[in-house]
Amino acid sequence: MARTKKICLASSVGGHLQELLELKPVYEKHAHFYILNDQIALPEAMQGRTYFIRHSERDLLFFWNLWEAIRVFWRESPTHLISTGAGLAVPLALVARIFGIRVMFIETFAAIHRPTLTGRLLYRIANRFVYQWPYLRDYYPSAQYAGTIFDIRLGR
Numbered sequence: 001m002a003r004t005k006k007i008c009l010a011s012s013v014g015g016h017l018q019e020l021l022e023l024k025p026v027y028e029k030h031a032h033f034y035i036l037n038d039q040i041a042l043p044e045a046m047q048g049r050t051y052f053i054r055h056s057e058r059d060l061l062f063f064w065n066l067w068e069a070i071r072v073f074w075r076e077s078p079t080h081l082i083s084t085g086a087g088l089a090v091p092l093a094l095v096a097r098i099f100g101i102r103v104m105f106i107e108t109f110a111a112i113h114r115p116t117l118t119g120r121l122l123y124r125i126a127n128r129f130v131y132q133w134p135y136l137r138d139y140y141p142s143a144q145y146a147g148t149i150f151d152i153r154l155g156r
Contacts, residue, residue, distance in 0.1 A: 007032040008078040008101070012055075012086045013123075019084040019109055022149045033076055035069075037088040057086050065091035070113050073099050085106055085118040093125045107140070108130040109148055115139045 006026050011020045013036055020034075021043075034050040053068040056063050069092045079126055081096040082104045083089040093103045105122040107115065112133045115123075119140075123129050127141040139143060 003079050005030045005080060006078045008035060008073070008081045008092070008096075010035040010081060010083040010087060010088055011034070012036070013038045013058065015107060016084045016086055019106070019149045020082070023082070027082070033078070035088065035092065038147065050084060053088060054126065056091070058087070063093055066095055069095035080104065082106070083122075085116060087118065089118050090121050090125075093122055097125060102127045104128040104130065105152065106146075109133075109135065111136065136140050145152060 002094055007030050009027065011017045015094070016116065016139050024045075034046055036050060036052055037055045038054055051072050053072075054064055056062050056065050065088060073095060078096075078101055080102045081092060083092065084106045085108050089105060093105065096103050103122075103126045105119070105126040105128075107119040107130065109132050111119060111131070113135050115136060119131070123138055123140055123143065129140060130146045131137075131140050132146065132148045136144055
């Protein structure tokens with residue numbers, strides 16, 4: 001019997017979160033929750049369904065983020081992880097793959113001509129990898145070019 005789809009939406013706050021929220025028409029029909037790397041005032045739709053993990057910038061907190069991911073995934077049992085980056089995406093994706101959770105990474109809209117470090121790492125980890133600008137095709141030859149998140153939101 002297939003498990004009911006439950007989506008974990010993870011990003012840094014700021015632009016990465018805005019990109020994730022633009023995808024709401026795609027994920028709102030499924031059970032979902034959020035993981036963010038910093039405390040912010042949440043929109044009403046995210047209240048009561050958001051976890052906050054420590055903000056790590058390529059430091060030892062990365063290992064704490066692994067533990068935080070294990071705790072959240074154990075509690076929530078997601079079937080899918082969708083992330084637009086940045087730093088928290090790597091530890092979450094590693095734990096997700098160990099737990100058998102499908103990982104989709106969407107390279108940020110801000111990466112126009114060169115990939116991000118997070119994108120380069122997750123290109124090898126994610127089950128599905130999407131980039132938003134055709135200029136990145138050479139960096140991600142087996143990934144999917146999907147246009148921008150903002151195109152998706154507008155139904156283009």
